[in-house]
Amino acid sequence: MAITIRPMEPAEYPLLDTFLYHAIFLPEGVEPPPFSIVEQPELRVYTQDFGTSPHDRALVADRDGEIIGAVWVRIMDDYGHIDEDTPSLAISLLPAYRGQGTGTALMRAMLHELREAGYAQVSLSVQAANAAVRLYKRLGFTVLRAQDEELIMCCTIR
Numbered sequence: 194m195a196i197t198i199r200p201m202e203p204a205e206y207p208l209l210d211t212f213l214y215h216a217i218f219l220p221e222g223v224e225p226p227p228f229s230i231v232e233q234p235e236l237r238v239y240t241q242d243f244g245t246s247p248h249d250r251a252l253v254a255d256r257d258g259e260i261i262g263a264v265w266v267r268i269m270d271d272y273g274h275i276d277e278d279t280p281s282l283a284i285s286l287l288p289a290y291r292g293q294g295t296g297t298a299l300m301r302a303m304l305h306e307l308r309e310a311g312y313a314q315v316s317l318s319v320q321a322a323n324a325a326v327r328l329y330k331r332l333g334f335t336v337l338r339a340q341d342e343e344l345i346m347c348c349t350i351r
Contacts, residue, residue, distance in 0.1 A: 196295055198302045201251035201263060209240040209251065212263040216285035218320040238269045239283050248280055250310075252302050254295045262286035264299040266307065272318035273345055275337065280307065282317040284325075296325070300332050308350045316347045 201208075210231045219225055230236065243249050246267060254262035266280035273281040282303065286296055307315055317334070319326055321342050334346040 195257070196261070196298070197255045198252055198298055199255055201253045201260075201265070203244050205253065205260065206240075206243045206251070208253075208260060209243055209263065209265060212265075212285040213239050213283065214285075215287060216283055218323045220320075220322060235272075238271050239265075239267075243267065250280075250303070250306060252299055252306070254286070254290070254299055256290070261290045262295050262299055264303045266303065266315060272343065273316040275314075275316045275345065275347060278312075279314050279316050279347070280312060282315050284317075296328060297332070300328065304332065304348065304350055313351045314347050314349050316345065319344050319346060 213231050213236060214228055217226065217230070231240070243251070243265070248266070248268040250267075251263060251265035253260045262285065264282065264284040266282045268277060268280050271281045284296060284299060304315070316337070317329065319329065321339065321344050326344065326346075329346055329348075332348065334348040337345045337347050339345075
């Protein structure tokens, strides 16, 4: 079945909470937190009032009408925040669709969109133990700083 990368429609923005939940890194053997964790203030910044800022952008991976992944950016004071001109990125796939190249396609599409929009760079935060670190490095992200188990990474896109 074909996967299409496309802009997220405003009516689909509520799905960002689901993808934010799936973006939470769980080391092997750790029980998932309750879904209500996405209501915590440090996570709400990723989705609350999404679409109200000109810096809010989201793409989805659509598999025959089912959204199986999302990548979104906004300028926000989150874990990956580096300055007021750099959007922070979040990406997530439904667990059954990981490891099949969809995340790479979503990331490349978002990097292209940000480049076309004139952004100089994009940042993200990721747990050092998360396998996604390899993907981010392959796509040009470098570690700006490491604090505890968390990496703040940045990719120059111009």
